[in-house]
Amino acid sequence: MYKQFYKWQAWGIMVALFITFFPPSHMPTVQAANADLTVGSADTNLREGPGLSYPVITTVKSGTPLTTIAVEGDWIKVQTDQYEGWLANWLVKPADDTSKASPKIVVSQADRLNVRLEPNFSATIMAQMYTGDQATALKEQDGWIQIKWNEQIGWVSKDYVALKDANKSAQKVSTNDVFTVQVEALRIRSEASLNGAELGTAQFGEQFAVIQRHDNWVEIAYGEGSAYLYSFYGSFSDQQTSQETAYQKVTVIYNNTNVRTEASTNSTILTSVDAGEQYPIVGAAGDWYEIQMTDGSNGYIANWIVSTEQQPQTTRTANEPIKSHSSGQKGVLSGKTIVIDAGHGGEDRGTTGYRGTDEKDVTLKTATLLSQKLQAAGATVVMTRESDEYVTLRKRVSIAHQTSADAFISLHYDANENNAITGSTTYYFNDNQYNLAKTIHDNLTPKTNLVDRGVQPGNYYVVRENRQEAVLIELGFLTNPAEEQYITSAQFREQATLGIYNGILQYFK
Known part of the structure; x- marks a missing residue:
């Protein structure tokens, strides 16, 4: 009898050990007790790395428990019951956050309120808000509020904003469904490009229903179809007005x-x-x-x-x-010919950023935006390239000589093996180029809020071999992760090209 009892006891211990080390496949793995986050109010993608360019591993449901493994910038590496991966920090909330408080809206109480990359006063400035501007509040931390502003995530000091309930807001946040022209005349084009055919001209005060935005262009309802206007020369509102x-x-x-x-x-x-x-x-x-x-x-x-x-x-x-x-x-730059050189192109990708940005792509976007501003001021603008094509350095300089350019502006984004280095630099080579370089740089720096690396002589072909007044501008470092995120945004390109534009205006006025 005792032998039989010990025999069954031994079998019981063996079965228990087997289940412990080899659980049945249908038994769920229990999430660790130290889950500190949950997915927010919407399902979200779990990615292989800290950025939108990384492949999606899976989609995790709203409310899914998460355990933090690592943090990199605005991204958090987490563990679920089955997966490990990365997601953005604005898509999660603390696990013990059971409040049902309505979402908040931040209202700026200051003109040119800095929106920063991190919650401290020494962090990179991404954008600026004006009095009355509104943004979605995401979370608070040490006297700072994280907001979503112009499709970017940044931080503002709590001392300079007001918070209100989004659901109880007395003033409707603009849905941006009407575009009002704010210049004397604005070309209507068939596509979101300077290469688009001109369909007509919009006059000051004219209003158009907005279909959608395309970077710095707005698609409008036009005739029985749609057309495009450059959005820099108008404003958006949420209703049609007389x-x-x-x-x-x-x-x-x-x-x-x-x-x-x-x-x-x-x-x-x-x-x-x-x-x-x-x-x-x-x-x-x-x-x-x-x-x-x-x-x-x-x-x-x-x-x-x-x-x-x-x-x-x-x-x-x-x-x-x-x-x-x-x-x-007449435009203030009427009679001036300006060559804009979008660095690299085609098989020449230029610098590849920490997050995978190709320099050739952002230089072309920046050059196109600058071209539009200068043309609106009356300048004759010549682009060394208008698409993703390879153009030799010799040809770029030749274009400046053939057109007798009054200015040659070469646009680039910088790189360094030390990914902690940041800032913008404006280069010249010949003595006749210095004043143009300094005037542009002095106007560019306050617009971008990048570290000022100054005006420097640079032995670059497009300025060295150029008889015209030529400069080469490095608009921040793609090899710095935080700076790459900032300088590849549409907001930065708008501010940077406005600074260069103002510098050119000041130089030629």
């Missing part, structure tokens, strides 16, 4: 900004205004807005030193239309 009763306002960006009697930097200064002041737009002439001053008089202010927003104007009657300027001033 042209007779809806006016834009400009918000002045800089202190001591000049308002002039005519749309030209050579005209008489009417008065000076300071940052934050707002004035209604009553017309446009080239790169200038005609604004109404507080005393009822009108003056002109350059459109590159103000921001705009849709505002109802009640001081004029419905039968008093927006003033038109069909005979506007």
